[in-house]
Amino acid sequence: MRTSSIVDGDAVEQLLLLAGALRSGLIDALAGGEARSVAEVAAAAGADRRATGIVLDALAATGVVERVTEGGVSYRLTPVGKAHLVDEGPRMERSRLLHQVNKVRGWLELPEVIRTGEPASKGKGPRDIATRSLAMGERDPDLLEEVVERCLAYGGTVRTMIDVGGAVGHLARRFSRRGIKATLLDQEAVIPLAREYLGADADAIDFITADYTRSLPAGPFDLVYFGNVYHIYSPETNARVTREAFSTVSPGGVIAIQDYILGRSAQAAMFAVNMLRSTVDGGVWTEEQHREWLRDAGFVEIEVVDLDSASTQLVLARRPRGL
Ligand SMILES: C[S@@+](CC[C@H](N)C(=O)[O-])C[C@H]1O[C@@H](n2cnc3c(N)ncnc32)[C@H](O)[C@@H]1O
Incomplete structure (x- = not known):
């Protein structure tokens, strides 16, 4: 028997198993907490009984579900299963897992992507925007808190902020709860999900529907934050957006960019393949590219911080006071 492999193939299957159980309604059939028989779960989910039994046993093997044998065989969610798949809270990752599986569709086209240099065709059609947006809302709370703390520590007095491409407002909410007037900007389909x-x-939050690569609101805002959006677009677009952001930041205010920085993040090179398969000209960019965009736009006091809670970086810079 092979004792080691360079990939964990079981992890891929486990991801697909969990996503299948979520999408088919098996997990929700157990959400009430009580133990249910295979027949009850299958009936509640409108699923095939044999398939339900096989999948419930596999879920039990992964530790998400528990097999109960008193008074006949039944199944219930374990505390881990509840915390990760059902209960709203810091460990919830339901949308994140489903989003991960949605991405797999594009990854399966990688040979064609490599051949043509074009994004995967699955990435070109209508996307599952709700799952993607809600997956962003399941980001690690420690990461969100670290970003807020570092932005405020660098910025000093921050009374207003805008989260550009802020998805469902998971970060904007944290600033808002600190008494900072927060504005969330995203695409039309995302704003109702955010609300x-x-x-x-x-x-307490203002909402703006816009394509930020075309224009940014006049502001000014004491903090203009771009989280995980610079990787979607080309260096030319990022340079232009950074120049435009200069007028949106208050004099003395801050621009903050969070992303995978090539050469500093251990995950950057792998993440670049995600952008290769899903965008026309997105990618991961170096520290020097970020510094150049910021310097050319007029920003000063540029700092690049490796975040403790994620393998991404936070780039901070200031608009000079007199300008
Ligand atoms: C990868 S998510 C990042 C979400 C959030 N900033 C975070 O770090 O968790 C990118 C977000 O940017 C939004 N977005 C992408 N391009 C945009 C554009 N041109 N104008 C406005 N929003 C955009 C997407 O709709 C999505 O919500």
Whole structure:
């Protein structure tokens, strides 16, 4: 038997198993917490009984579900399964897993992507925007807190901020809860999802629907934040957006860019393949490219920080006070 491999093929199958169980309704059939028989789970999910039994046993083998044998065989979610797949909270990763599987479709076209240099055709059609946006909302709370802390520590007085490409507002909400007037900018299809995700927090946040590569709001904002968006576009677009951001930042205010920096993030090279398969000219960019865009736009005091809670970097810079 082979004792080692350069890939963990089981992890891929486990991901697909969890996504299949989520999408087919098997996990939700157990969401109530009580143990249910195969027949009950299959009936609740509208699923085939034999298939349900096989998948429930596999879920039990992964530790998401527990097999109960008192009074006949039944299944219930384990505390791990509940925390990661059902209960809203810091460990929830339901949308993130589904988004990961959506991405696999494009990865399967990698040979063609490599041959043509074009993104995968699956990436060109209508996308599952809700899953992608909600997956962003499941980012690690420690990462979000670290970003807020570092932006505020660098920025000093921050009264207003805009989160450009902020998805469902998971970061904007954290600034808002600190008493900072937050604005969330994203594409038209995302803003209603953000309002729903934010619930009561949405009342304190301003929303802007826009294509930020065409124009940014006049502001000014004390902090203009770009999280994981510079990798979607080319260096030329990023240079132009950075120049435009200069007028959107208040004099003395801050621009912050969070992303995988090539040469500093251990995950950057792998992430570049994600952009290769899903965008026309996105990618991961070096520290020097970021510094050049910022310097050319007029920003000063450029700092590049390796985040403790993620393998990404935070690039911070200031618009000079008198300008
Ligand atoms: C990878 S997600 C990052 C979300 C969030 N900033 C974060 O770091 O968790 C990229 C977000 O940018 C938005 N976006 C991409 N291109 C955009 C554009 N040209 N104008 C406005 N929003 C854009 C997408 O809709 C998506 O919500």
